[in-house]
Amino acid sequence: MNTDFSNIYINGEWRKGSSDSLMKNTNPFTEEELVTIQAATKEDLDEAYEAARIAQAEWANELPQNKRAVLEKVADVMQENEELILDWIIKESGSTYMKAISEFRASINILKESTTYPYRMEGKILPSQTAGKENRVYRNPLGVIGIISPWNFPFHLAIRSIAPAIATGNAVVIKPATDTPVTGGLIFASIFEAAGLPKGLINVIVGRGSEIGDEIVTHPTPRLISFTGSTEVGRHIGELAGKNLKKSALELGGNNVFIALKEADIDQAVDSALFGKFYHQGQICMAINRIFVHQDIYEEFAETFVQRAKNLKFGDPSKKDTNVGPLINRDQVDRILKDIEASVSQGAKIRVGGNAEGNVLEPTVITDVNNEMPLAKNEIFGPVAILIPFEKDEDVVQMANAYPYGLSGAVHSKNIEHATDMAHEIHTGMIHINDQSVNDEPHMPFGGEKDSGLGRFNGEWVLEEFTTLKWLSVQRTPRNYGPFISQLK
Structure with missing residues (x-):
C-alpha cells in the first residue's frame, strides 16, 4: 500500500498536480507539517473525469461477484493497515484515539453493507395497458459521481459515498477538504489500488475550492455530486448542480x-x-x-x-x-x-x-x-x-x-x-x-430536512441516490395503432 501522499491520483497513476501552488497539510494539535501537495488544476480535474468516464463504461458491466470481491479485498487492506489509518485520522483531523477507532469501525461497517449492493441492483417486470406488451424496469449506475468530502469525519464520510458508488457500478472523482486531503481522499486511492480496483474508477484531486471547487460540480461528466459539509457551501453546490441538471446528495449542518x-x-x-x-x-x-x-x-x-x-x-x-x-x-x-x-x-x-x-x-x-x-x-x-x-x-x-x-x-x-x-x-x-443525537448505522437512512440537506445515505436509500431507472418495454405481438394507421392502408 502506497504511503507517500504528496501526489494526486488520476487514472491509476500518482503524479504531481499541475498548479504552481502548494498545499501544506498540518497537524491541528502540534501544528507540524504532515505533507505538502502540489495542487491540481482544472486540466487535472478534466483528466480525472475523463478517466472515470472511460473506466466506468466497462465497470458497469462487471459481474456482481467481481465487484463484491474488490470491496471485500478493500476491507482486508483496511484491516491490515488499521494502525496506519488510525495514525493519520488522529494527526490530520485532530481526532482522539477513541474517536479514530470508532470512525474506523464505522467505515468497515459501511464497506460491509456496500458489498451487498452488487446483488441488490433489482429491476421489475410490470403489466402494461397495451395488449401484447411487457414492461421492464432496470436499475443502472448513474455513471460518474463527484465526491466532496469533509474534514471532521473524513475517513468515514468519504467511504460512505465511495464504497456504494463503486459497488453500484459507478466511478468516482474525489475532492477532499483542504484540511484533510489524506484521510478524506488520497488514502482511499492507495487502499483501492492495493485491493486491485481497475484504474480510472477512483481518482483523487487535491486543490483549492477557489480554483476547482465549482468545476468539480459543473463539469459535464458527473451525474451526481455527493457533498458533506456546511449548509452555506452545500446551498452553493446544490444551486450549481441544479443549474446543470445534476443530482446532488447533500448532508449539511445542524442545530x-x-x-x-x-x-x-x-x-x-x-x-x-x-x-x-x-x-x-x-x-x-x-x-x-x-x-x-x-x-x-x-x-x-x-x-x-x-x-x-x-x-x-x-x-x-x-x-x-x-x-x-x-x-x-x-x-x-x-x-x-x-x-x-x-x-x-x-x-x-x-x-x-x-x-x-x-x-x-x-x-x-x-x-x-x-x-x-x-x-x-x-x-x-x-x-x-x-x-x-x-x-x-x-x-x-x-x-x-x-x-x-x-x-x-x-x-x-x-x-x-x-x-x-x-x-x-x-x-x-x-x-x-433516551439516547443522544450522534447515531449512524449503515443500514438505516441518514440525512436531514430543511437546511440540513437533501437525500439519504446508507442502506437501500443510498441505492436510490446512486442509481437511475430505465423503463424498457417489449411489444411481443403486433400493436394495433387504431385509425391513425388503418386509414393509411
Missing part, C-alpha cells in the same frame, strides 16, 4: 436539540448529553447544539452535567484517555469564542471552561442561556454545551423548530410514549429516544 423531559432519568440523560456534545470536540454535524431541560429538573441536571464535564480530559488527541482534542484550526476556535463572549454579554454564565490554548478549546458548559443567544442560534461545532430551561412541551417544540435545520436530535423520558410523541413534533430527519 440539533437534546430534550430532557421532567420525567427523564437524569443520570442517563446527562451521560447521553455529555457524549453527544463533546464527542470529537462537538465537530459533528449530528452533535448536540442545544440542550433543553425541563425547569423541574434543570438545577439537578445542570449540577450533575457540570461536575462530570469537569472530568473530561482534553489536549493531546494521541493519548488514549483524551476525551476532547483540538479543533481543526484556529479560525474555528476564534469563531466559537466570539459567540461565547456575545452570549455571556447577554446573561449566559460560564460554569466550566471557556478558555483556549492553541487549537484546543476547553470543554465548556454554559447555563442561563435562552434560545435567542448566538450560541443557540448558530451551529457551535465545538466543545461548548449550552443548557436552556423550558416549562411546557409546546414551548420546547416551538424553540426546537425555530431554526431552519433538521438533521438529528434526542428526547429523554422514562415515559417512552411521551418522548415519542414529542419526537414526532420535531422537524428533523433523525431523532433518538
Whole structure:
C-alpha cells in the first residue's frame, strides 16, 4: 500500500498536480507539517473525469461477484493497515484515539453493507395497458459521481459515498477538504489500488475550492455530486448542480436539540448529553447544539452535567484517555469564542471552561442561556454545551423548530410514549429516544430536512441516490395503432 501522499491520483497513476501552488497539510494539535501537495488544476480535474468516464463504461458491466470481491479485498487492506489509518485520522483531523477507532469501525461497517449492493441492483417486470406488451424496469449506475468530502469525519464520510458508488457500478472523482486531503481522499486511492480496483474508477484531486471547487460540480461528466459539509457551501453546490441538471446528495449542518423531559432519568440523560456534545470536540454535524431541560429538573441536571464535564480530559488527541482534542484550526476556535463572549454579554454564565490554548478549546458548559443567544442560534461545532430551561412541551417544540435545520436530535423520558410523541413534533430527519443525537448505522437512512440537506445515505436509500431507472418495454405481438394507421392502408 502506497504511503507517500504528496501526489494526486488520476487514472491509476500518482503524479504531481499541475498548479504552481502548494498545499501544506498540518497537524491541528502540534501544528507540524504532515505533507505538502502540489495542487491540481482544472486540466487535472478534466483528466480525472475523463478517466472515470472511460473506466466506468466497462465497470458497469462487471459481474456482481467481481465487484463484491474488490470491496471485500478493500476491507482486508483496511484491516491490515488499521494502525496506519488510525495514525493519520488522529494527526490530520485532530481526532482522539477513541474517536479514530470508532470512525474506523464505522467505515468497515459501511464497506460491509456496500458489498451487498452488487446483488441488490433489482429491476421489475410490470403489466402494461397495451395488449401484447411487457414492461421492464432496470436499475443502472448513474455513471460518474463527484465526491466532496469533509474534514471532521473524513475517513468515514468519504467511504460512505465511495464504497456504494463503486459497488453500484459507478466511478468516482474525489475532492477532499483542504484540511484533510489524506484521510478524506488520497488514502482511499492507495487502499483501492492495493485491493486491485481497475484504474480510472477512483481518482483523487487535491486543490483549492477557489480554483476547482465549482468545476468539480459543473463539469459535464458527473451525474451526481455527493457533498458533506456546511449548509452555506452545500446551498452553493446544490444551486450549481441544479443549474446543470445534476443530482446532488447533500448532508449539511445542524442545530440539533437534546430534550430532557421532567420525567427523564437524569443520570442517563446527562451521560447521553455529555457524549453527544463533546464527542470529537462537538465537530459533528449530528452533535448536540442545544440542550433543553425541563425547569423541574434543570438545577439537578445542570449540577450533575457540570461536575462530570469537569472530568473530561482534553489536549493531546494521541493519548488514549483524551476525551476532547483540538479543533481543526484556529479560525474555528476564534469563531466559537466570539459567540461565547456575545452570549455571556447577554446573561449566559460560564460554569466550566471557556478558555483556549492553541487549537484546543476547553470543554465548556454554559447555563442561563435562552434560545435567542448566538450560541443557540448558530451551529457551535465545538466543545461548548449550552443548557436552556423550558416549562411546557409546546414551548420546547416551538424553540426546537425555530431554526431552519433538521438533521438529528434526542428526547429523554422514562415515559417512552411521551418522548415519542414529542419526537414526532420535531422537524428533523433523525431523532433518538433516551439516547443522544450522534447515531449512524449503515443500514438505516441518514440525512436531514430543511437546511440540513437533501437525500439519504446508507442502506437501500443510498441505492436510490446512486442509481437511475430505465423503463424498457417489449411489444411481443403486433400493436394495433387504431385509425391513425388503418386509414393509411
